[in-house]
Amino acid sequence: MVRIEESKIKDIGRVLNDKDRPLKERFRALFTLKNIGGPNALESIESCFTDDSALLKHELAYCLGQMQDKAAIPILVKVLEDVQQEPMVRHEAAEALGAIGSPEVEAVLTKYSTDPVVEVAETCEIALGRVRWLQNKEKDFVDNNPYASVDPSPPATSSDVGELQRILLDESESLFNRYRAMFSLRNMRTQESALALATGLKGRSALFRHEVAFVLGQLQEECSVPFLAENLRDVTENEMVRHECAEALGAIATDECTEILREYLQDVKRVVKESCEVALDMCEYENSPEFQYADTLGKVSH
Numbered sequence: 493m494v495r496i497e498e499s500k501i502k503d504i505g506r507v508l509n510d511k512d513r514p515l516k517e518r519f520r521a522l523f524t525l526k527n528i529g530g531p532n533a534l535e536s537i538e539s540c541f542t543d544d545s546a547l548l549k550h551e552l553a554y555c556l557g558q559m560q561d562k563a564a565i566p567i568l569v570k571v572l573e574d575v576q577q578e579p580m581v582r583h584e585a586a587e588a589l590g591a592i593g594s595p596e597v598e599a600v601l602t603k604y605s606t607d608p609v610v611e612v613a614e615t616c617e618i619a620l621g622r623v624r625w626l627q628n629k630e631k632d633f634v635d636n637n638p639y640a641s642v643d644p645s646p647p648a649t650s651s652d653v654g655e656l657q658r659i660l661l662d663e664s665e666s667l668f669n670r671y672r673a674m675f676s677l678r679n680m681r682t683q684e685s686a687l688a689l690a691t692g693l694k695g696r697s698a699l700f701r702h703e704v705a706f707v708l709g710q711l712q713e714e715c716s717v718p719f720l721a722e723n724l725r726d727v728t729e730n731e732m733v734r735h736e737c738a739e740a741l742g743a744i745a746t747d748e749c750t751e752i753l754r755e756y757l758q759d760v761k762r763v764v765k766e767s768c769e770v771a772l773d774m775c776e777y778e779n780s781p782e783f784q785y786a787d788t789l790g791k792v793s794h
Contacts, residue, residue: 496528504528505536511543515766516773518548526555531563538567546578547735547766553581557588558642565592569600572612580732580763582607583615583699590619591642593626611732614667614699618644621668636679639710644703647676657688663696671703678707686713693719693737698730705733709740717744721752724764734759735767742771745778 507513507521522540525533537552553571556564571577571585586604589597598620605616622645635646645668650656659665659673674692677685689711692704705723708716723729724737738756741749753772759765 498532501525501528501530501532501536505532505539508536509540509543515545515548515769519551519770519773522548522551522555526559529559529561534559534561534564534567541567541571541577541581545762545766546581547763547770549577549581550584553584553588557584557591560592560642562592562594565589565594565597568592569597572600572604579609579611580735582609583611583732586612586615586619587644590615590622590644593623595623595627598623610697611699611730614697615644618667618671621645621666625668637675638679638681641710643671643675645671645675647679648672650676651680653677653680653684653688656685657691660688660692661695667697667700670700674703674707678711681711683713683715686711686716690716690719693723693733698733701730701733702736705736705740709736709743712744714744714746717741717746717748717752720744724752724756731761731763734761734764738764738767738771739774742774743778745775750775 504521504524508518508525510518522537525536534556537556540552541549543549549571553568556568568585568588572582572589574582577585586601589601601616601620601623605613605620607613607616625646629646633646637643637647648656648659648669650659650673656673656677660670660677662670674689677689686708689704689708693701695701695704701723705720708720720737720740724734724741726734738753741753750772753768753775756764756768757772759768
C-alpha cells in the first residue's frame with residue numbers, strides 16, 4: 493500500500509468520479525487509487541459504481557479484485573447482486589470476488605453460478621474453482637506468472653503447448669481447467685504459445701473469448717494482431733469480447749494497431765467506442781519516451 497495524504501486520495505477520487513473528465517484521465521485516477529489502497533481509495537471506487545459507463549464500472553471491479561482487500565467484498569457482492577448493472581460489470585465483480593479468494597464468498601458465488609446471464613454464471617463457476625483451489629492447493633505449487641496480475645485461475649502444470657491447446661479448445665472440459673491451460677500458455681511467453689492461444693478466440697463462450705483476448709494483450713505478441721482485429725471488426729461479436737480485443741491491440745501498440753483502433757472510435761456500441769479511446773491512449777503511452785525509459789529500467793510490468 494502506498495502512503496499518501498488523505499486529502500490527496502480524495503482529490504484523486506474526485507477525478508475518478510468527475511463525468512466531465514476524459515475517460516483516460518479517470519482510468520489513470522482509478523489505477524492510482526488501486527496502487528494506493530486503503531479505505532479512502534475503496535470509498536472513492538465504490539462511489540463510482542453509479543456511473544453510466546459500463547467500461548469504467550467493469551474496470552472498477554477489476555481493480556478491487558486486484559487489490560485483494562477483503563474490505564472490498566461487500567462492495568463487489570452488492571454489484572454482483574444488482575441485476576440493473578450491465579452483465580460485463582456483474583461478471584467483473586464475480587471475477588474480483590474470486591481474485592480476493594476468501595472462503596466467505598463461496599455462498600454468493602454458488603448462488604449466482606446459475607444466473608440467467610451466462611457470462612455471470614460462467615464467471616461465478618470459475619471464481620468458485622479458484623476459491624476452492626486456494627483452500628486445497630499443493631504446498632509446493634509455484635505460480636510462474638511473469639505479470640503483476642491476480643488471475644482467475646492458476647496455470648496448469650503442463651508445459652506441452654500441444655496438450656495445453658487441446659485442453660484450451662476442449663468444450664467438454666470445465667472452464668476452470670481451460671483457463672488453467674490458457675494461463676499456462678500465456679506464462680510461456682512465446683510466439684508458439686500466443687498462436688495457440690489465438691485459436692481460442694473462436695471458442696463457444698463469449699466469456700472465454702474475452703479472457704483469451706485479455707491474455708493476448710498481456711503477451712503483446714504482434715502475431716496475434718490479425719486474430720484480435722478479426723474479432724473486433726465482427727459487429728456480431730459480443731461487445732465484451734470486442735472491448736477486450738480493442739484493449740489488447742492497445743497494449744500491443746504497433747502502428748497497425750493504432751490504425752485498427754481508429755476505425756472503431758465511432759462504433760455504435762458505447763463500450764467498444766470507449767475501449768478504443770482508452771486503447772489509443774495506451775498505444776500513445778507504450779510508444780512514449782517515458783515508457784521506453786521506464787521499461788529499460790525494469791519498472792514497468794505488463
